[in-house]
Amino acid sequence: MAATSEKQNGSKAPPLPSPLRNSKFLQSNMRILISGGAGFIGSHLVDKLMENEKNEVVVADNYFTGSKENLKKWIGHPRFELIRHDVTEPLLLEVDRIYHLACPASPIFYKYNPVKTIKTNVMGTMNMLGLAKRVGARILLTSTSEVYGDPLIHPQPESYWGNVNPIGVRSCYDEGKRVAETLMFDYHRQHGIEIRIARIFNTYGPRMNIDDGRVVSNFIAQALRGEALTVQKPGTQTRSFCYVSDMVDGLIRLMEGNDTGPINIGNPGEFTMVELAETVKELINPSIEIKMVENTPDDPRQRKPDISKAKEVLGWEPKVKLREGLPLMEEDFRLRLNVPKN
Numbered sequence: 001m002a003a004t005s006e007k008q009n010g011s012k013a014p015p016l017p018s019p020l021r022n023s024k025f026l027q028s029n030m031r032i033l034i035s036g037g038a039g040f041i042g043s044h045l046v047d048k049l050m051e052n053e054k055n056e057v058v059v060a061d062n063y064f065t066g067s068k069e070n071l072k073k074w075i076g077h078p079r080f081e082l083i084r085h086d087v088t089e090p091l092l093l094e095v096d097r098i099y100h101l102a103c104p105a106s107p108i109f110y111k112y113n114p115v116k117t118i119k120t121n122v123m124g125t126m127n128m129l130g131l132a133k134r135v136g137a138r139i140l141l142t143s144t145s146e147v148y149g150d151p152l153i154h155p156q157p158e159s160y161w162g163n164v165n166p167i168g169v170r171s172c173y174d175e176g177k178r179v180a181e182t183l184m185f186d187y188h189r190q191h192g193i194e195i196r197i198a199r200i201f202n203t204y205g206p207r208m209n210i211d212d213g214r215v216v217s218n219f220i221a222q223a224l225r226g227e228a229l230t231v232q233k234p235g236t237q238t239r240s241f242c243y244v245s246d247m248v249d250g251l252i253r254l255m256e257g258n259d260t261g262p263i264n265i266g267n268p269g270e271f272t273m274v275e276l277a278e279t280v281k282e283l284i285n286p287s288i289e290i291k292m293v294e295n296t297p298d299d300p301r302q303r304k305p306d307i308s309k310a311k312e313v314l315g316w317e318p319k320v321k322l323r324e325g326l327p328l329m330e331e332d333f334r335l336r337l338n339v340p341k342n
């Protein structure tokens with residue numbers, strides 16, 4: 001057609017569109033950025049979002065606690081892109097959705113360089129919000145149950161304002177996330193940005209760093225290496241553990257729903273650390289010891305999400321029980337530690 005009109009009126013026809021225009025990878029109708037997508041939760045979120053052929057996924061990560069290994073099956077895929085990027089620096093991209101996960105999550109890593117942790121939470125969140133504002137993207141922040149600090153209300157509903165030490169060794173993380181939540185709401189009220197806030201409670205599953213320092217990964221690695229399980233004193237402190245596939249499902253529902261949050265996403269099944277150690281011992285290695293070791297300051301004494309809001313607003317509740325999730329994680333740790341099952 002273009003060639004014919006060129007012949008008829010002598011003018012030059014516009015260039016033909018690229019022949020790739022109609023190929024599958026240019027038909028995506030949702031470009032999604034995941035900051036921190038090379039980490040534990042982020043890489044599972046990538047897997048889930050990539051299942052939808054209409055999604056194009058971009059990961060930005062500085063690999064502080066994450067790794068390319070977690071994303072290796074997607075590297076080279078036409079709908080996937082991986083960028084080495086530190087969120088404390090601005091990022092220019094065109095996207096429709098931003099899942100903002102970038103932040104070290106294990107206490108040993110976030111305490112390792114606390115100034116960097118708070119910069120990641122404050123400057124990183126501002127940069128992601130700036131990006132959302134420039135391109136009109138919807139942004140979801142993965143906040144934490146640590147915004148409730150050492151909670152005086154149990155279980156914790158979203159309306160609870162928390163009991164947080166502003167100057168303690170955990171503050172770079174928990175106060176950092178509180179400021180990140182504040183920034184989200186200020187950008188929402190002042191600039192009309194579409195925001196979503198998830199308050200995530202302890203999540204576990206395959207691909208956690210083996211020497212991550214968090215309790216479930218520590219206990220499973222110790223049980224497989226035949227080392228004593230290190231329960232930090234007093235051992236009566238509680239946590240509620242959510243399997244990662246449930247978490248990813250909750251995050252996507254929150255992003256695609258209509259409520260800004262904050263919404264607690266977690267599994268309300270509550271265990272003391274001694275109970276967790278006993279369960280790991282029973283399921284993985286009944287011959288190992290459990291030993292009590294010193295704890296670190298400001299360790300929350302109890303934690304359990306009230307998930308009424310997630311049930312009502314997102315129609316979400318976790319499906320995987322701790323006793324079902326632990327063996328799935330054990331399988332992954334056995335492969336990576338090269339400890340076959342007898």
Ligand SMILES: NC(=O)c1ccc[n+]([C@@H]2O[C@H](COP(=O)([O-])OP(=O)(O)OC[C@H]3O[C@@H](n4cnc5c(N)ncnc54)[C@H](O)[C@@H]3O)[C@@H](O)[C@H]2O)c1
Binds near residue numbers: 038041085
């Ligand atoms: N796993 C949990 O139990 C849990 C609980 C509450 C909240 N969260 C939140 O969920 C998110 C993901 O946690 P996770 O368990 O997957 O942790 P993770 O440490 O495995 O993943 C964090 C990712 O962020 C990246 N990152 C860190 N700082 C960065 C920076 N400045 N720039 C770019 N990338 C950076 C890391 O390299 C890593 O890939 C975090 O925001 C965390 O605070 C997790």
Ligand SMILES: O=C(O)[C@H]1O[C@H](OP(=O)(O)OP(=O)(O)OC[C@H]2O[C@@H](n3ccc(=O)[nH]c3=O)[C@H](O)[C@@H]2O)[C@H](O)[C@@H](O)[C@@H]1O
Binds near residue numbers: 105202215218239300
């Ligand atoms: O879910 C959350 O909101 C937060 O939970 C965790 O923080 P924490 O609960 O302190 O996680 P762990 O380091 O796994 O500790 C859990 C409990 O296990 C205990 N623990 C830890 C490690 C260990 O070897 N033994 C042990 O008894 C700790 O004292 C603590 O009481 C995450 O690491 C944070 O990223 C997250 O934001």
